[in-house]
Amino acid sequence: MEVVKTESLKSYYILDIYGKKRVIKAVDEVDLTFEENQIYGIAGESGCGKSTLLKALFAAIEPPQRIVGGKVLYYVDGKSYDVYSLSEEERRKFRWNFISYVPQGSMSVLNPVLKIKDSFKDFIESHVKGKTKKELYEIAKQHIEKLGLPLKILNAYPHQLSGGMRQRVTIALATVLSPKVIIADEPTTALDVVTQRGVIQLLKEIQQASKNTIILVTHDMGVHANISDKIAIMYAGKIIEEAKTEEIFDNPMHPYTKYLIHSLPKFGDKERRESAPGSPPSLADLPPGCAFHPRCPYAFDRCKREVPVLKDYGRAHRVACWLVEEGRG
Amino acid sequence: MNLLEVRNLSKIYHIGSIFSRIKIVAVDKVSFEIKEAEIFTLAGESGCGKTTTAKIILGFEEPTSGEIHYRGRRVDNLNHKDRRELLRQIQAVFQNPFSTFNPLRKVDSYFYDTIFNLGLADTREKAVEIIKEKLAAVGIAFEEFSEKYPSEFSGGQLQRISIARALLSNPSLLVADEPVSMVDASLRMSIVNLFKDLKEKYGVSVLYITHDLTTAYYVSDRVAIMFRGNIVEIGPAEKVLTSPKHPYTQLLRDSVPEADPKKRWKEVVKLADVEHEEYLRQGCKFAGRCPKVMDVCKKEVPPYFDVDGVKVMCFLYR
Numbered sequence: 275m276e277v278v279k280t281e282s283l284k285s286y287y288i289l290d291i292y293g294k295k296r297v298i299k300a301v302d303e304v305d306l307t308f309e310e311n312q313i314y315g316i317a318g319e320s321g322c323g324k325s326t327l328l329k330a331l332f333a334a335i336e337p338p339q340r341i342v343g344g345k346v347l348y349y350v351d352g353k354s355y356d357v358y359s360l361s362e363e364e365r366r367k368f369r370w371n372f373i374s375y376v377p378q379g380s381m382s383v384l385n386p387v388l389k390i391k392d393s394f395k396d397f398i399e400s401h402v403k404g405k406t407k408k409e410l411y412e413i414a415k416q417h418i419e420k421l422g423l424p425l426k427i428l429n430a431y432p433h434q435l436s437g438g439m440r441q442r443v444t445i446a447l448a449t450v451l452s453p454k455v456i457i458a459d460e461p462t463t464a465l466d467v468v469t470q471r472g473v474i475q476l477l478k479e480i481q482q483a484s485k486n487t488i489i490l491v492t493h494d495m496g497v498h499a500n501i502s503d504k505i506a507i508m509y510a511g512k513i514i515e516e517a518k519t520e521e522i523f524d525n526p527m528h529p530y531t532k533y534l535i536h537s538l539p540k541f542g543d544k545e546r547r548e549s550a551p552g553s554p555p556s557l558a559d560l561p562p563g564c565a566f567h568p569r570c571p572y573a574f575d576r577c578k579r580e581v582p583v584l585k586d587y588g589r590a591h592r593v594a595c596w597l598v599e600e601g602r603g
Numbered sequence: 604m605n606l607l608e609v610r611n612l613s614k615i616y617h618i619g620s621i622f623s624r625i626k627i628v629a630v631d632k633v634s635f636e637i638k639e640a641e642i643f644t645l646a647g648e649s650g651c652g653k654t655t656t657a658k659i660i661l662g663f664e665e666p667t668s669g670e671i672h673y674r675g676r677r678v679d680n681l682n683h684k685d686r687r688e689l690l691r692q693i694q695a696v697f698q699n700p701f702s703t704f705n706p707l708r709k710v711d712s713y714f715y716d717t718i719f720n721l722g723l724a725d726t727r728e729k730a731v732e733i734i735k736e737k738l739a740a741v742g743i744a745f746e747e748f749s750e751k752y753p754s755e756f757s758g759g760q761l762q763r764i765s766i767a768r769a770l771l772s773n774p775s776l777l778v779a780d781e782p783v784s785m786v787d788a789s790l791r792m793s794i795v796n797l798f799k800d801l802k803e804k805y806g807v808s809v810l811y812i813t814h815d816l817t818t819a820y821y822v823s824d825r826v827a828i829m830f831r832g833n834i835v836e837i838g839p840a841e842k843v844l845t846s847p848k849h850p851y852t853q854l855l856r857d858s859v860p861e862a863d864p865k866k867r868w869k870e871v872v873k874l875a876d877v878e879h880e881e882y883l884r885q886g887c888k889f890a891g892r893c894p895k896v897m898d899v900c901k902k903e904v905p906p907y908f909d910v911d912g913v914k915v916m917c918f919l920y921r
Contacts, residue, residue, distance in 0.1 A: 467648065495862045501867075541817065541820050544821060548796070553760060554757065
């Protein structure tokens with residue numbers, strides 16, 4: 275069962291610099307379906323448009339970001355809603371109740387002058403009406419207990435907690451209204467490895483307990499290997515490959531994905547590993563054809579002219595690459 | 604002879620007001636040595652003291668106690684002139700290449716400044732020659748580099764350029780503090796490979812400071828694992844990272860998410876709720892989270908024990 279779906283979604287940043295118009299195609303023709311009860315990973319390097327995609331999914335876009343084309347569909351209680359045709363008031367109802375968001379920097383989310391329990395109180399109060407202060411604290415307490423976090427954090431201020439604990443509090447806050455979909459934008463990036471493991475564990479436990487959907491964005495392929503059920507690889511605003519986690523690690527098809535996976539160093543193997551040549555393109559000035567072709571050692575004529583389409587080549591493995599299409603890969 | 608020797612280095616910071624002062628031992632009696640043409644890694648989580656150690660070696664911080672020797676000569680108490688001389692030999696590469704360079708200054712001006720400040724050349728022509736040679740070592744063409752601002756480069760290119768700048772004075776040691784953590788995933792290995800090449804081709808030693816154990820394993824000859832100011836385990840990278848001895852190293856090594864969906868984590872980890880409590884702990888600082896903790900760990904600071912060529916600071920190997 276799908277819960278969120280995008281149909282040829284296009285989200286651009288339209289800038290006007292001294293009368294000169296610049297268009298940054300951060301999300302271009304993205305078709306993705308997010309199923310129920312699954313951890314869906316989106317991988318890509320900085321500046322590939324993954325955070326823009328998340329904002330579009332969460333229906334929280336602000337100028338200069340615009341939705342230029344396509345749809346985002348939410349499936350709530352058997353009905354589908356085209357999010358961008360709803361009014362702002364209707365969209366607000368879905369936010370946090372149906373779909374919630376765990377941002378990257380946990381310090382900027384929590385109010386530094388409020389105790390954690392008051393942050394919880396304010397947050398729940400703004401979505402659930404007609405509860406007393408005591409009842410609100412009780413909801414917060416039960417939720418923290420359910421997630422296995424120490425209760426003493428409720429009486430602490432954000433700066434008194436370690437980075438990992440703060441990030442887990444942010445996750446607790448985003449899940450307190452039991453949303454069906456949780457979007458997590460690089461939730462572990464600034465954390466140490468041991469702490470990262472704790473945060474990932476928490477996400478996994480929440481997902482297993484409530485059978486909802488987590489859309490996890492990170493550039494760290496190790497994290498994806500550990501937690502994601504399905505992975506999409508994003509490059510220059512487009513999804514270039516999508517498959518089940520094991521399939522993508524065993525059998526990457528796009529040259530970019532191959533570099534990404536094969537360049538990861540592993541313990542017990544000191545063999546020389548090479549990065550992809552060149553640098554990622556600027557989204558404001560994309561090369562014609564396949565955006566990866568200037569860096570791709572296997573590029574041929576067609577790659578320079580035509581944009582490859584994302585196509586299923588069996589085993590639910592979708593790739594956008596002319597090499598695969600023409601059987602040269 | 605060792606290139607660099609660090610002996611019993613300590614750094615103590617005091618935080619809080621006069622009424623509630625907390626003493627934080629950021630670096631606690633750390634000793635290690637770096638050999639000629641060797642990549643030595645200091646690995647650990649944030650707050651373990653690895654950056655403070657690097658800052659002391661570079662002379663940005665005064666040590667509270669301890670000594671640093673460079674080629675057999677003590678260098679932690681040098682005067683201004685001698686320190687400048689030393690900086691030709693020891694150069695730094697920082698974490699974020701975008702903050703290494705002023706965004707309003709052309710990148711090449713840093714190169715000319717470094718050359719003239721350190722007196723490496725007296726004419727512009729000679730300077731250009733040196734720059735060309737160093738850029739070639741990091742794989743950047745002089746033409747695509749000159750007269751450009753930092754924003755015109757990608758993070759990976761800029762990090763290579765900052766390494767080239769560090770190489771200008773023909774240093775024998777590069778101190779690289781988290782040099783790849785801000786670089787795009789698809790370009791990360793090109794920087795790590797560069798350190799390997801510099802070591803093999805030019806005999807440059809590298810003090811590589813990182814939290815990323817997989818690149819540490821890939822690139823380094825020897826590695827030291829730091830925890831709350833102490834080196835808890837030190838030895839050849841192959842041994843320390845493939846069969847870790849100290850319970851903390853084991854936890855760290857286990858927590859690295861490996862890029863293999865078949866090796867997912869099974870068991871649950873315990874995290875420290877409040878970090879500074881661990882700095883203040885008596886005995887072994889890991890005792891509060893250690894799965895194999897004994898009574899003695901909570902009272903006494905463990906000494907180093909030699910196990911199979913690796914030095915481990917843990918009573919389990921008594």
